[in-house]
Amino acid sequence: MLSWNALIWVCILYVSFLFLIAFWAERRAARGALGWLRSPVVYTLSISVYCTAWTFYGAVGSAARNGLEFVAIYTGPTLVFIGWWWVLRKLVRIGRVQRTTSIADLISSRYGKSPALGVAVTLLAVIATTPYIALQLQSLTLSFSAFSASVEQAEQIPTAGVTAFWIAAGLALFTILFGTRNVDANERHHGVVTAIAVEAVVKLVALLSVGIFVVWGVSSGPADAFSGITAEALRTDEIFGPRWVAITFLSASAIICLPRMFQVTVVENVDERHLATASWAFPLYLFLMCLFVLPIAIAGQTLLPEGANPDLYVLSVPLAEGRNTLALLAFLGGFSSATSMVIVAAIALSTMVSNHIVMPLWLATRQDDTKTSGDVRSVLLLSRRISIGGMLLLGYLYFRFTGGTGALASIGLIAFAGVAQVLPGLIGGIFWRGATKAGALSGLAAGFIVWAYTLFLPSFEGSLLVSAAAIAEGPFGISALRPQALFGLSGFDPLVHSLFWSMAVNIFAFMIVSVLTVPGQLERIQGAQFVDVFRMSEDGPGVVVQRSATSEDLFTLAQRILGPNHAHRLFSAAAMEQGKNSGLPDPTDGFIQQLERELAGSVGAASAHAMVSQIAGGGTVSVTDLMQIADETAQIMTYSQRLERQSRELEETARQLRLANTRLTEISAQKDAFLSQVSHELRTPMTSVRSFAEILRDTPDLDAAHTRRFLKIIHDESERLTRLLDEILDLSFLESGRMSWRRDEVSLTEVIDRALASTEGLRDGTNIVIHRDRASEDVIVTADFDRLAQVFINLLSNAVKYGKADAPEIRIAVTRFGGKVHVDVSDNGPGIPMHDSERVFEKFARLGEITLAGGAGLGLPISREIIHNLGGSLDLLPVPVGATFRVTLPVSETASLSARA
């Protein structure tokens, strides 16, 4: 038999071993050489902190009392983990993206970084966890006493209270040493996690060993081990009812909402893929933990005397069989279960208390000088250390005042029901954009009040706030308000009754108030980032809040929270990203946001937001950004609008291409037509030149008069050819824009004079009368004199040639119109039909049959091209009699100015 002292020594050795493990892991983490320490196996084992002493000892006790009911406490988490794709995956991603430090931080951050929600969740967590810690202390003291009960020297053994006190103090020391070594940027505690993983192995091995001993050592196999059991003992008739479903639901929500579970599952997660492994490995761990619970319970009932505490069967069965080593192993298993739970819960709660209660208070007291003074890190560390001590003290006090009564036995499920009140706000927050801060607060408060009234306070059996009489008869004798039969709904198990009412009130208050209230800007942004965490890009924040601060202020703040080294690293990296080789980065909106997130990894989102806001202001969000995150429909609409715009742009491009293609085809056809016209025009004079040259060659005795006449024809035709070629060249030069132009101040009078003089020969022998008003022609234009004269010569000769009439007359009218001048050249001939009004400007487009030798039909196209190049236009006016061509030219500006002066 082990002596009391030996037991103490074993405990101290075991704890020292854990110290070494944690210390070694911290050292490796500091060197960045984590290796297998960040493997999925360690992650899974650390999650098994779910199995506390309540599992290790309590499952067997529960099996002895309530048959199969204990299984529901492990199938709930199993369902959550095999369904990790639904909730856990999203929580882990959000936790990583938002640098979440605790479940209170996650909820506060989701609802617009609300400090109020952070406080509410923290308080609820403290209230629900304190009895749970007390439960661990009780288990530990019970297990000590189970050993010491058989020891003779009873007077040496301290009382249960003293044992519990030293256990609590030892645990506080361990937790403070490894849980608050530094304010880690990501709130990860590699040392603690590794120690927890080792403890997980110890408790599994211990329970399996006891189980195997019971089944194959005491009995002769599974069939024999179960031979004493009856359906009555398994309680199969009663347990598969509402209570079974309620416990499954509670344990499922506990694995998500318990602060310590959130700590190991989400905060301490280093790789999302580990979750995939844990999705089956953790249920397997639970399965193995439960496998031998029933045989041990049966063995305890058959082997041990009546009245032995079923909660200690794991320990007392090996002791009764005289297996001291096995009993010691079982003791260490229970010790591991209790200590690991207390350590992780204390870390999680101290983080919550320091980030959500101490930090906001500290900020409020030094509103004015946050920019300059005070090391936030030391405040944080101190508040966390004090919180850890405080949590364990609370647990110890709770144990002292209620321990020994039967109240602790059911406290596990009561605590589960308490933290389950966080569930609606949590699940609603990550799946429902419409959830608001007011809704979450209302749901949490309403659910908490109903839970406290119907389950928590009655669990004290009248010693706290609600008297025993009030529990039995209702407060002031109002039976409708009986805590365990609200509104007369009696006949239910108190747990089911409380869970039904608290959850109903919680969910309805949460949803109805959410629907009735309007979320603020920050709430909407955070809501969108939580709900659509898989759709948002990971690094770039979807929406940037516009704020302004100086880099120096931000650096000071970062130094005070992250420490000089970390802050320096962060700012250097940001400066490099901005393309700066040295100095501080520019305080862009994106950088401020990134910094706030980094700080949130240490002090929580709400405190980080408050601190950064003190420096940079609350900030604004542009309407477009708000629209962007408005809701999913809007996102889809934006997307489809973008698609529509793109397709419209494509259509427009296609239309332009089609148009260009048509024009190219037309131009190609025009070119073909032009070429054939040119060939035709060249061919006519060539034919006559050739034929007359042949006559001259073949007729040697031609008389001189004929010879001269033929030679003249050849000469004239050659001239015509030359002129034609000149015109073609001219036109091609004009069209290609390679012509060089003179720009002179040209008087219209002089140009018209020149044109009339040039066409005088043409008008000889006709009785054409010219009408002109020399006074109105006194206009100066900027033009090339020769080119402009060429245009008027062409217009006048056309008028002479085509304006056949009995009393032909040509009228030249000049009118000023604003900054422009119109020169109309009209004849009173047959005119040009309207449908030919554009054709006359085409190349080789002589109208009808009236043609004169010398005109190749290029005159008007050339003229129009010249006028275009001079910045004017040449049009055919629709007039009833004859044809009128209008030349429009801009008036020279300098000339008109001098004229006015």
Add this chain to the structure above:
Amino acid sequence: MDDPGGDSGLAERQHRQRRLQDAALLLPLVGAFFLISPVILIFRDSSGGEGVPAVVVYLFSVWLGLIVAAALLSRSFLRQDTHEDG
């Protein structure tokens, strides 16, 4: 897959991924059906007398079945993940 870069390979992979996700969503529902629906009541009376009671066998084998299914799914997810990374 033979042509992971090809169009048919891509479509096939996407389809596979979709089916995996659906299976992952379905698994806890199947588990809930066997563990907390009245189905469990079928086994409550068959205590059998000899050996391990039927209801215990039922509960633990459903549990183990779910774990095996989750392990297979998780292996597929992780394998696919490395495919995508590589």
